[in-house]
Ligand SMILES: Cc1cc2nc3c(=O)[nH]c(=O)nc-3n(C[C@H](O)[C@H](O)[C@H](O)COP(=O)(O)O)c2cc1C
């Protein structure tokens with residue numbers, strides 16, 4: 014069910030928040046009540062995979078352990094995504110508060126923010142805000158947040174690679190299961206959430222689950238922060254209700270000559286003009302971690318794909334075969350077809366390869382390369398060849 | 400543990416214990432799932448993805464080596480999806496692999512090649528050959544190990560071996576994406592990093608990426624050179640493993656056939672490292688007793704205890720890098736290989752009236768670190784290079800095949816003399832605990848005049864696969880010369896695999912443990928599990944080789960080093976007594992500290 018119009022929301026960046034008051038109110042309730050609210054709201058993770066946040070918290074809280082952690086994933090490495098940066102810049106205390114609520118619910122004494130290496134410039138202000146926050150909640154909860162810097166590898170945004178990185182090891186994804194709720198950072202039960210997810214969880218504590226649930230669709234509740242870029246006159250950060258069609262989106266953000274929209278960054282899907290109407294932005298249609306890149310007719314989709322594949326070839330951690338070698342083969346393969354060294358039907362071989370990568374790669378990186386690859390090759394095949 | 404997990408694999412019901420993987424379950428009912436990065440000795444990596452299977456209801460395929468078996472699972476190991484993915488994955492590996500199989504040292508011994516032969520049907524390469532696009536390098540500076548990145552499939556077995564089994568971490572993963580590779584500290588050559596040359600990585604490399612530097616051709620040249628007298632010594636552990644590369648099951652003792660083969664290959668004299676192992680016991684046992692006396696009676700503060708064995712060259716290089724402050728705790732004895740080498744070009748040359756310059760001394764070892772050891776500047780006390788060439792058990796198997804010998808039907812022959820006689824105490828040097836046991840058999844008797852108080856001389860507490868074995872021996876009823884040891888408790892520890900070695904040394908360092916005598920072998924299981932032994936090596940095979948070693952011991956007429964008649968003779972005729980001036984000159988040495996990275 015598509016929402017029939019695009020609706021702007023002003024929740025996350027709204028500057029009315031008295032974090033301490035909301036935390037006091039929230040902490041006066043039981044953990045079960047809080048978790049039920051998050052579950053009831055239908056909030057799903059905003060980092061890409063879309064796992065129900067309430068369940069994640071519940072599983073972690075239920076896992077017997079002497080120590081648990083909450084980690085805020087601020088690695089924001091997906092090309093075309095820059096909304097976490099904005100959130101951390103504008104409303105850091107809401108992020109801290111979201112972490113504090115999670116900490117109370119799961120019984121964590123320590124939380125970490127894994128901050129993208131390139132966002133080091135945010136650090137002084139963040140530390141200042143964090144100091145104030147710690148002072149503010151000292152009497153409410155025994156909880157400390159530590160900011161840890163990443164160093165620029167896309168794969169370190171993948172949760173298990175992120176734990177490895179935080180533990181001082183090479184950022185390589187782990188085998189799953191076990192999932193972080195059972196064995197995460199330092200092999201302890203861990204909630205890892207995207208920056209935005211944590212803020213929404215906090216907003217739900219503030220406004221209650223119902224106002225959140227009213228927005229969006231049954232599969233995609235609430236609103237979401239989008240990073241709009243590409244061929245648009247109004248690039249920027251927008252908080253929008255989920256469930257709109259891409260057509261509505263393009264009406265608002267396109268430049269009148271939109272050829273395709275890449276939803277979800279390099280790991281996402283490319284939707285061509287002719288499919289804009291039927292495509293919903295949300296978990297039932299094309300999910301997105303927030304990146305919306307608009308392409309107009311001046312763009313070569315071969316170049317777009319080439320660019321993504323170069324990115325993946327370099328950013329794959331390199332440990333597993335389908336992803337490490339597959340990325341190289343997809344890239345070299347489209348180059349060979351373009352140059353006429355391989356026949357056009359080689360593209361079908363590559364599509365099958367991308368299917369193998371989707372099915373057999375160890376982590377979400379390798380598994381998602383096929384999204385952009387097949388959606389671009391299928392929809393713009395002639396641009397790949399000529 | 401109860402087999403409480405019920406699942407279906409390819410329609411067949413199977414029950415396994417909790418904690419087992421899908422791969423374990425498949426193996427339990429003899430369903431073959433191919434693997435590459437999986438190795439029984441190592442933690443699960445799940446990175447090659449060759450073992451993916453389909454679990455009904457799951458969106459993606461799963462790596463069977465890493466997926467816990469759960470109740471009610473319905474697994475397909477050969478579905479359309481699985482086959483398509485597996486074939487693509489094998490093709491991907493091949494596209495990144497320098498498949499010059501006919502030129503490769505591992506030809507017909509390569510797990511990737513096996514997979515290719517199972518799955519390749521088209522005769523064409525499915526994907527673009529990536530090898531020419533990469534700047535692959537070959538590191539062939541080390542006397543022990545050659546590392547060829549163009550053959551590497553990045554399974555990280557070597558990395559896990561070096562880190563988990565050996566705690567050395569000379570090998571690690573560098574870079575990411577298409578540039579990801581297995582490398583060393585600052586990409587230095589293997590000889591210039593903390594690598595101990597133990598060769599455990601070689602033993603686990605599925606392809607030809609890590610191999611021993613082989614000296615097969617050099618040895619053939621020496622054999623064909625009329626002017627040269629080529630002597631060969633064979634280490635204790637080779638005789639219980641060589642058969643595996645030549646058609647025998649693991650655990651078969653092939654001493655007599657090996658001797659016979661060596662003679663037919665053309666060595667002028669086939670001798671036994673076991674002889675010098677017995678000699679090692681005389682020297683090392685005496686050294687231990689001397690150190691104890693200096694410490695207990697003379698109260699000499701400069702005496703270093705605990706004393707540690709020095710037979711394992713992987714361990715020597717490890718201590719040089721990692722615990723250099725304990726170098727003086729090492730026994731000053733050279734390893735049996737090097738004692739043998741020094742004597743071959745002195746004592747043996749004299750007795751046989753051969754100019755040492757014309758002797759080529761070859762050793763057959765279960766070990767790749769022995770190659771490095773033979774090259775050490777410390778190892779030239781005969782005035783020549785004491786051991787000219789070291790061949791691994793695998794290289795010997797290759798020579799035997801090249802010579803066209805049918806190993807299975809060879810007769811059994813005896814070692815030549817001199818330096819071919821040995822005891823049961825020497826052969827057990829090949830297993831963890833063996834040096835300890837041999838030393839105790841002799842030292843206890845020297846001190847008390849009686850045999851060690853263990854049934855049939857079998858000191859079973861120091862045997863077996865436990866990583867660290869602490870055993871205390873109470874000394875009672877001493878002879879007058881050794882009264883100072885009356886009632887003393889000799890504290891010993893035996894460790895194998897450098898991870899365990901490190902654990903022991905850290906306990907020594909922190910003062911938690913006050914041992915007198917430490918036996919350390921660099922390789923898991925001791926030399927029977929050495930890096931130069933036939934591939935594969937795993938726990939089951941190590942156990943079988945160990946059983947064979949102890950069988951060899953029990954079958955020997957003499958089982959105590961000090962009763963070896965050739966050892967008795969060499970002291971009488973040549974060396975004088977243990978720790979004599981001559982011994983020191985030829986059989987003892989000192990090592991030096993190396994950098995920590
Ligand atoms: C290659 C890769 C990169 C990722 N990068 C990020 C990231 O930068 N930020 C993020 O929140 N999640 C990222 N994720 C998703 C995380 O693994 C994880 O699912 C997420 O942090 C969970 O939070 P959520 O439930 O709030 O979405 C990435 C996943 C993959 C496979």
Ligand code: SF4
Pocket residue numbers: 168185186328329330331332333334336337374375376377378379380
């Ligand atoms: S899919 Fe790619 S990024 Fe993920 S583990 Fe495999 S190689 Fe690494």
